[in-house]
Amino acid sequence: MYTSQKAVLQIRTAIDNAVKAAQEKNLLADAQLPQFIVERPADKSHGDFASNAAMASAGAFKTAPIRIAQAIKENISFDNTLIEKCEIAGPGFLNFFLKPQYYADVLKEIERDGKNYGSSDYGSGKKVMVEFISANPTGPMHMGNARGGALGDCLSGVLDKAGYSVWREFYVNDAGNQIEKFANSLNARYLQIFDRSVEFPEDGYQGGDITDHAKAFAEINKDKYINVSEEERKKALVEYALPINIAKMQSDTAKYKIHYDKWFFESELHNNGEVSEIIDILKDKGLTYEQDGAVWYKNKEVLTKKLLSEGKSQADIDKLELKDDVLVRNNGNPTYFAADIAYHRNKFEKRGFDICIDIWGADHHGHVARLKGAMDSVGCDSSRLHIVLMQLVRLMRNGELVRMSKRTGKVIQLGDLLEEVPIDSARFLFNTREANTQMDFDMDIAVKEDSQNPVYYVQYAHARICSIIKALKSSGIELRPCTDDELMKLCEPEEKELVDCLAKFEEEIITSAKNLDPTIITKYVTHLATLFHRFYNACRVKGEDSGLTAARLMLCHCTKTVIAGVLDMFNIEAPEVM
Numbered sequence: 001m002y003t004s005q006k007a008v009l010q011i012r013t014a015i016d017n018a019v020k021a022a023q024e025k026n027l028l029a030d031a032q033l034p035q036f037i038v039e040r041p042a043d044k045s046h047g048d049f050a051s052n053a054a055m056a057s058a059g060a061f062k063t064a065p066i067r068i069a070q071a072i073k074e075n076i077s078f079d080n081t082l083i084e085k086c087e088i089a090g091p092g093f094l095n096f097f098l099k100p101q102y103y104a105d106v107l108k109e110i111e112r113d114g115k116n117y118g119s120s121d122y123g124s125g126k127k128v129m130v131e132f133i134s135a136n137p138t139g140p141m142h143m144g145n146a147r148g149g150a151l152g153d154c155l156s157g158v159l160d161k162a163g164y165s166v167w168r169e170f171y172v173n174d175a176g177n178q179i180e181k182f183a184n185s186l187n188a189r190y191l192q193i194f195d196r197s198v199e200f201p202e203d204g205y206q207g208g209d210i211t212d213h214a215k216a217f218a219e220i221n222k223d224k225y226i227n228v229s230e231e232e233r234k235k236a237l238v239e240y241a242l243p244i245n246i247a248k249m250q251s252d253t254a255k256y257k258i259h260y261d262k263w264f265f266e267s268e269l270h271n272n273g274e275v276s277e278i279i280d281i282l283k284d285k286g287l288t289y290e291q292d293g294a295v296w297y298k299n300k301e302v303l304t305k306k307l308l309s310e311g312k313s314q315a316d317i318d319k320l321e322l323k324d325d326v327l328v329r330n331n332g333n334p335t336y337f338a339a340d341i342a343y344h345r346n347k348f349e350k351r352g353f354d355i356c357i358d359i360w361g362a363d364h365h366g367h368v369a370r371l372k373g374a375m376d377s378v379g380c381d382s383s384r385l386h387i388v389l390m391q392l393v394r395l396m397r398n399g400e401l402v403r404m405s406k407r408t409g410k411v412i413q414l415g416d417l418l419e420e421v422p423i424d425s426a427r428f429l430f431n432t433r434e435a436n437t438q439m440d441f442d443m444d445i446a447v448k449e450d451s452q453n454p455v456y457y458v459q460y461a462h463a464r465i466c467s468i469i470k471a472l473k474s475s476g477i478e479l480r481p482c483t484d485d486e487l488m489k490l491c492e493p494e495e496k497e498l499v500d501c502l503a504k505f506e507e508e509i510i511t512s513a514k515n516l517d518p519t520i521i522t523k524y525v526t527h528l529a530t531l532f533h534r535f536y537n538a539c540r541v542k543g544e545d546s547g548l549t550a551a552r553l554m555l556c557h558c559t560k561t562v563i564a565g566v567l568d569m570f571n572i573e574a575p576e577v578m
Contacts (some may be wrong), residue, residue, distance in 0.1 A: 003105040004503040010081040018076035027071040031060040047095030054092035065092030076100040082104035104487035106503040118505040121166030138182040141414040150430035154518040157569040162513035175267040178298040183234035189214035213241040278342040293330030302373040388433040421446040424572045428455035431518045461529035465560040466576040486547040494535040525566040
């Protein structure tokens with residue numbers, strides 16, 4: 001148990017004991033103390049921790065909160081705790097102030113745990129799959145994929161630190177309708193090279209990459225595939241182009257410092273019969289019907305029942321305009337939706353993941369409810385499936401929207417971004433805005449080497465500490481373990497605020513994991529860097545008091561440890577020199 005957790009537990013115990021003591025003196029009614037909160041107040045003048053115990057128990061004790069607070073304060077004991085005193089504020093809030101020993105204990109545990117500091121068993125080793133990017137392999141990855149990649153990988157790092165067993169996965173849609181469109185598009189471009197009058201498919205992929213693939217295929221094969229059947233020609237084109245696209249995805253994600261545990265191919269689900277199995281399960285449950293030669297899933301019926309059970313009115317449900325979904329087209333081919341149900345059932349039932357997290361673009365919003373409903377329909381608990389919806393990202397340069405790559409003159413792709421912007425900057429900056437908010441990615445800031453660039457600011461704090469430690473070592477002052485008395489010399493406001501921030505690291509990790517939001521950590525470490533710079537400017541590390549110098553050096557070292565821990569968790573470099 002970390003020191004901050006210990007302090008909270010001690011406050012809770014002290015309040016419980018104080019209430020019992022007050023009840024024995026008939027100062028409070030003999031009633032059960034209700035649940036109450038112990039938290040860090042936003043304003044440090046209100047104490048290091050604050051509690052609403054008196055406010056929360058007014059009804060139970062049938063007494064004004066201020067009188068309850070007074071009874072608690074008169075009977076509270078802080079013997080053998082990290083708490084120094086308690087004060088009453090406003091109508092009955094209890095504010096608690098910490099002893100110097102608290103700050104000493106925080107630094108000792110950081111020194112003890114090193115890079116493992118902040119880790120917890122919150123996740124209890126549960127198996128979590130984070131599926132992210134999963135871009136359509138029929139074309140290059142774009143800016144949304146860049147944001148999703150940074151979000152998914154850094155969230156995975158947070159979950160790992162929080163005690164989950166994390167698995168990263170990329171789902172490759174190498175089957176179904178989009179591959180048919182890919183084949184038709186390649187086919188048309190290939191035939192056009194040889195002046196065959198062929199109309200480009202109305203719903204085909206118009207990107208220049210399709211033309212490039214067709215030209216490269218033609219250079220290798222010449223007109224070999226002109227007079228074969230269209231099916232044979234399309235098969236050959238896809239077998240040539242698709243592996244190239246997938247290999248590019250794999251190289252780009254590796255360059256982006258993303259390493260997946262598995263690239264899962266949709267075709268596996270068709271080939272091993274899991275898609276057919278899903279359709280049979282839904283048929284057996286009476287949740288399908290046939291119409292116009294296609295097999296439909298009763299999505300409207302399933303979601304209506306679910307929403308009614310959750311207390312929604314039929315009138316409100318009608319406003320949603322729910323519709324049924326096709327599982328098998330009239331040509332006999334299963335839809336993407338059928339494969340998606342099979343894929344998620346595979347995650348839970350076949351591979352035994354406890355929790356599955358998908359990072360999706362906001363344009364998939366309408367797919368969330370129907371997939372969750374289908375999960376329940378096939379016997380998987382939809383509450384174990386979490387969807388993080390991610391809004392659009394716009395690239396900005398010189399205050400203007402950027403649509404085209406300076407290098408290629410085409411739409412900016414993930415690969416283009418990684419050539420123009422430092423990878424560490426991209427990974428950090430994409431996690432400075434919550435997923436559910438639209439983001440402007442400023443390419444000018446991303447390449448700056450000053451405090452305007454958040455990742456540079458944090459990395460500089462780390463490098464600055466390394467420089468301080470090195471300089472002191474050259475003058476004969478080495479980092480060493482400190483006594484409690486030495487560490488308790490750290491009593492300046494800037495010192496205490498910095499230590500208090502270090503103490504919150506595990507709490508921030510857990511909050512980030514609970515909310516599936518890595519921006520909590522980027523904000524935390526940026527604030528930590530700010531507090532360090534503030535401390536360094538206010539408190540001279542090397543002074544006449546050797547004990548205080550040793551303690552301040554230890555504070556520098558512990559701050560460096562936590563900053564490095566965050567950067568390592570996000571797979572970002574922690575430089576020693578900048």
